[in-house]
Amino acid sequence: MITTINALVDMGLLVVLSVSALMLVRCNSPLNTIILNALYSFTICSLFVIMDAVDVAFTEAAVGAGISTVLFLCVIHPDDESGRLFVWPGPLATVVALATGLLLVFGTFDMPLYGDPQVPVHTHLVTRFLEDSGTEIGIPNVVTSVLASYRGYDTLGEVVVVFTAGTSVLILLAAGHARQDSGDGLISNSILRVVMPRIIPLVILFALYVQFHGDYGPGGGFQAGVILGAGLITLALLTDSRIMQGVISERWIIRGMAGGVLVYGLVGVASMLGGGKYLDYSVLAQSSTDGQHLGILLIEIGVGITVAFTMLSLFVSFNRSGQTGD
Amino acid sequence: MTDAIPGLFNYWVAIGLFVCGLVMILDSRNMIRKMVGLNMFQSAVFLLFITMGKVENGHAPILADGISRFSNPLPHVLILTAIVVGVATTAVGLALVVRIRRAYGTVDEDEIFDRPEVEPEIVP
Structure with missing residues (x-):
């Protein structure tokens, strides 16, 4: 277990990331969706820095927040703003998504703890x-x-x-x-x-x-x-x-x-x-x-x-x- | 069990992002929003991989004097290229969205499916 400041910053950023993801799901306007997507991308980029993946963070900052934002902006159309984007997910989608999520969470209990240097990933x-x-x-x-x-x-x-x-x-x-x-x-x-x-x-x-x-x-x-x-x-x-x-x-x-x-x-x-x-x-x-x-x-x-x-x-x-x- | 919450929190957030992305893909009618969901789904995988690469008290994997403990560079290599490939494939998806808008005048799935028996006007 990591008890340093690193873990605290990591968890703080993860909370920001989760909030921006939820806002992204609830977002109703295409333009706001794209801006939030850029924010989401910058947050995950900071997380990569915290986890020592500096090369990855570099790429994510340039690609996620830069290029893909421009590409999305080129594709949206003023007409799209009229409709509501967010609808509550139907029962089937909810069940499928939640079941997948719960199964994956169940799987994490066999995963190595964050930062553990003794796991096979780091020894081979x-x-x-x-x-x-x-x-x-x-x-x-x-x-x-x-x-x-x-x-x-x-x-x-x-x-x-x-x-x-x-x-x-x-x-x-x-x-x-x-x-x-x-x-x-x-x-x-x-x-x-x-x-x-x-x-x-x-x-x-x-x-x-x-x-x-x-x-x-x-x-x-x-x-x-x-x-x-x-x-x-x-x-x-x-x-x-x-x-x-x-x-x-x-x-x-x-x-x-x-x-x-x-x-x-x-x-x-x-x-x-x-x-x-x-x-x-x-x-x-x-x-x-x-x-x-x-x-x-x-x-x-x-x-x-x-x-x-x-x-x-x-x-x-x-x-x-x-x-x-x- | 006391270690589980800080130790597994990264995975749980990654799974939360999976689920959010999945919901956006499954239940959106707007195709641009579907692409955003797909991006989120993808970045959840990135987060999962980079989390597994972190080593406690490790440094960024750049060799230097006096540093002997590094985080795992292999996930970094995989994900770095995956991000660039990801934006390229997203662009292909968005290009298809543009073509759909040209043919149907909308990117809303319901509006496209509701349109009865109208041959789409193929714009070359």
Whole structure:
């Protein structure tokens, strides 16, 4: 049992999280639902920090509170506000949900207590990563070591999933008739016009820091990609689509989505040509750890590119056709 | 048993979120709200995994001098990628919602099902 302040903060945040979840269930307006969803996301992000999952918290802050909020906002429609969203759940749904919940609670009595270091989760496999990754891979962030090197195949698969999802959205929405552009985006708001151009370069700089410092601290390709995507989305929100076309055309966004996956795959091919196995970076340089460094750097760049351009592509697709229901 | 309440509280909250998400998915008529419920269901799984990764008095799994006790990095790796994949799949769901709105002019299931014998106008 954890008796430290950590447990108190944890429980406090869990109470806030539960309250925001209940408010979310009871919420009647789509707009409020989305705002509450962002609050919920930030709370769970703080919980991840408390539980030492800094990389996860980073991702959740950028994705949950940032990108998904923007995507949901693109999809809602003023007409939705008229109806009541919340209805008391019917008897069948109540029974199914409560029965599932009770069974799961019953199951928790066999679960390890929060923070117990002696449970099997912490005594197998992970001890090897924690003890040997420092000498085998040579980078301090174990999450990055496992993500990019030990589980490189899985991560490649996940990047392909992100790419596929981005392509699916393009297929579903690209054929739509373009929305009449209202002309000037949010730039007509003078506060945004003054503040945002100064913030966007910092966001992009921060994304680059997260990208290249991911070996040593929290961060990496996924987080950097999402942050860079968020910066570009902010730019797209501020300006009209013509200016955005001048910054980066849709053709290049699609090329970027595919290019990141290609970089990742080619690193694997390069390591095969170097005499190793697919995605075995050790053969990429003179010493094994240098090779690992180089390989991880390259595939993280691939991940970052694909994720950033997919996020931008999602936003562009939704923004163009999200409000053309009428 | 005295340890059970602080020791299992994280799991119970995660289960509470499961149930809330399930209710939102099962009983919502509005499809956007269903997607929010699906997101909540998903984040309950994230919370469950990260809870199991926490080690008492552990630190974030970044190797440094003088620190020997780390929380488990494996759940972190799984969930970090799951979050990004999650937003990508949510986007696919929302794209379908947009297409449904284009075809039927509403995202309310009851209104769509109540519409008698009207061929949806397929907008290319």
